[in-house]
Amino acid sequence: MSDEHDIDHDNAERLAALLQILVPGTPQDEHPVPIDTLDGYMTALICGPQDGVAASPLQAMDALYGEDWASALDEQDATEEFMEVLHKRWNEISEALDPAALVADQELMRLTPLITEFDEATKAELLSQGVLKAEQLDHLPASGHMWVEGFMQAVEDHQGAWYVNDHDSEQGQMLDAMLMAIAAVAMPPGEQRDAYIAESYEPEDEVNQDVLLDDALFSAQDLRLFWLQPPGGKLQS
Known part of the structure; x- marks a missing residue:
């Protein structure tokens, strides 16, 4: 993914470290929520419809970690620092999705998602x-999968605002196509994924996980402009 919008990697690493404070509070029947999922959820809040309420990173935290998430941070006097790094990441995403910049060059990749790459050091x-857990090492998600899970969960949590267009309308079909391009990143190898690639790409195209992720990010950028065209009309050119 070239020409991406720069991020503060130190800030991202600190955010990931502070999120580890919340891991012990994860219910036993659930997996800890990774930074990728939080990042995807926040991106969806920023590039989606506002649902009549100003979007906030706290919406993502409440949805993913429960409304009592701050208590663990309070116990370690880490809440203030966490809020600082969280909002800095939120502002980075917002800047990357600045409508004027997106309209100026719709072929430029501006989004830089926080994606965990599972090399040996990261696994350890x-x-x-x-x-x-050790038994999970052979079943790690593909690149971008957890980010997309967060994005699509935000869409589901706010589906009343996202799905306001008739499914058969031009706007409804455009929305479905963009969301499908994002969801495709999380499709496991198999018939559904193969059918999507066959329908969406040319036969000579070499489509791998990186290509699907790139196209998902461009779709997220397009969604930012889509929702600025009342009532969800055509993208600006």
């Missing part, structure tokens, strides 16, 4: 932190 670290 996640095991030591308790985020992963």
Whole structure:
């Protein structure tokens, strides 16, 4: 993914570290929520319809970690620092999705998602932190999968605002196509994924996980402009 909008990697690493404080509070029957999922959820809030309420990163935290998430941070006097790094990441996404910049060059990739790459060092670290269990190592998600899970969960949580267009209308079909391009990143290998690629790409195209992720990010950028055209009309050119 070239020409991406720069991010503060130190801030992202600190955000990931502070999120580890919340891991012990994860219910036993659930997996800890990774930074990828939080990042995807926040991106969807920013590029989607506002639902009559100003979007906020706290919406993502409440939805993903429960409304009592701050208590664990309070116990370690880490809430103020967490809020600082969280809002900095939120502002980075907002800047990357600045409508004027997107309209100026719709071929430019501006989004830089926080994607965990599962190299051996990362696996060892996640095991030591308790985020992963040994039996999960052979079933790690593909690149971008967890980010897309967060994005699509935000869409589902606010579906009353997202699905306001008739499904058969031009706007409804455009929305479905953009969301499908994002959801495709999380499709496991198999018939559904193969059918989507066959329908959406030319036969000579070499489509791998990186291509699907790139196209998902461009779709997220397009969605930012889509929702600025009342009532969800055509993209600006």
